[in-house]
Amino acid sequence: MTTFVTSDRESRSGTATCPGAGPAADPGADPLAGLDLPPLPELREASTADARALSRVLFARLAELEEGTHAYSYVRNTLVELNLALVRYAVGRFRLRSESREDVVQVGTVGLIKAINRYDLGEGTEFPTFALPTIVGEIKRHFRDTSWAVRVPxxxxxxxxxxxxxxxxxxxxxxxxxxxxxxxxxxxxxxxxxxxxxxxxxxxxxSSLDYHAADEEGESFLARRTGAPDPDLEKVENLVSLKPLVEALPERDRKVLDLRFGAEMTQSEIGAELGISQMHVSRLLSSILRRLRDGLTEPA
Structure with a gap:
């Protein structure tokens, strides 16, 4: 996969290039001459605050430059490197399996470049807020176009x-x-x-069940054949998911659950059965239900 981002040394030496850049100017010339900028930090080590502040200055400069010139390429390349942390953050939101992390970072970098090309400083939106949806969308499109619809071995x-x-x-x-x-x-x-x-x-x-031509009543043939959604299906799925979690509970906790939801006994009745107070039963139930809820919602 083609790498679009050059090294910090290349960028600050004036020799960095980006896709679509014009012919290089004099390597000794400063493309940012005339702009009152603080010394550029090591871009990959810049803090979030420094990256945002410097990005605003560079976007203002980019709007004044002619696209295709060496100066324009230099400023855009610097913006790409300065905001690579956004790409790494976006990639971190995905669970990568067979995909190389570096490949996905490169895909996200394409989204970052698109965001830089479209960003308008005058709109008042912070660049990270504007860029993240574009970066994430580019990564999602990559997975959609290259991944299986259903995971198979x-x-x-x-x-x-x-x-x-x-x-x-x-x-x-x-x-x-x-x-x-x-x-x-x-x-x-x-x-x-x-x-x-x-x-x-x-x-x-x-393909969607609604992809095929619909009948006179507006319902697709496959959708009509598959029937209506079963409202109890989710309950069955929850019960199946709960079974191993309940089996992993201590014996007393399973007994409390059985008495409360199986025998439908009150907390006072459970307390009398187990020889503990009603308040103790209430605390036990709260703790047990919280553990089961966390187990159900915990990522696989």
Whole structure:
């Protein structure tokens, strides 16, 4: 993946370039000559406050420069480096699996450059507030365009590629779509493995149930066939999720839950059953329910 950001040394030496930059000017010339700027800090080590203050000054200067000139490229490159922390923050909000963090940072940097190109200092919005949605949107588009719609094991992803290549070759030779047996002979896989790979390939891209043409009543065919949402489904999911959490509780806590929600006893009745006060039962229930709630909402 192409790296758009140059090093600090390159930027401050006047030799940094950005996509779309014009021909380089005299390396000894200062592109920011005439602008009352404090000495540029090490950009990757600049504090948040310094980065914001310096960014405002550089955006004001950028608005005065002609796009495509070396000075314009220099100032924009400096802004990119100065605000790379925004990209790293945005990337940190995603759980990366097979993707390299560096690749995602580069994707986010594309979003940062787009934000710099569109930002208008006169609007009064702080640049981080303006840029973050653009950076996050660029990363989300990358995942949408390169990721599977439904997560499947890597071996199945590789099998889909193998079958897709074999299918393309056979279609050229046969003049029609190949059968499962023909794909098995071509790839050396068992027919069951071919079928499994073809089914898994359906997870690469999904379509909405509303994608197909609707009937006269405005309801799509697939939506009508699948029926209405089951209001009790969420309750079943919660119960299944709760089961291992409840099993992990101490025996007394499970007993308290059983008496309260199974036998539907009052706190006073539970206290009498266990030989403790009603207030103690209340505290126990609050603690137990809080642990179960935290367990349900905790990220996997």
């Amino acid at each position: 890597r071996r199945m992803q590789e099998r889909r590629l193998t079958l897709a290549k074999a299918s393309a070759r056979l279609e050229q030779t046969l003049g029609r779509g190949p059968s499962v047996t023909e794909l098995a002979e071509q790839t050396g896989l068992d027919e069951d493995e071919v079928v499994e790979g073809l089914v898994a390939a359906n997870a690469y891209k999904t």
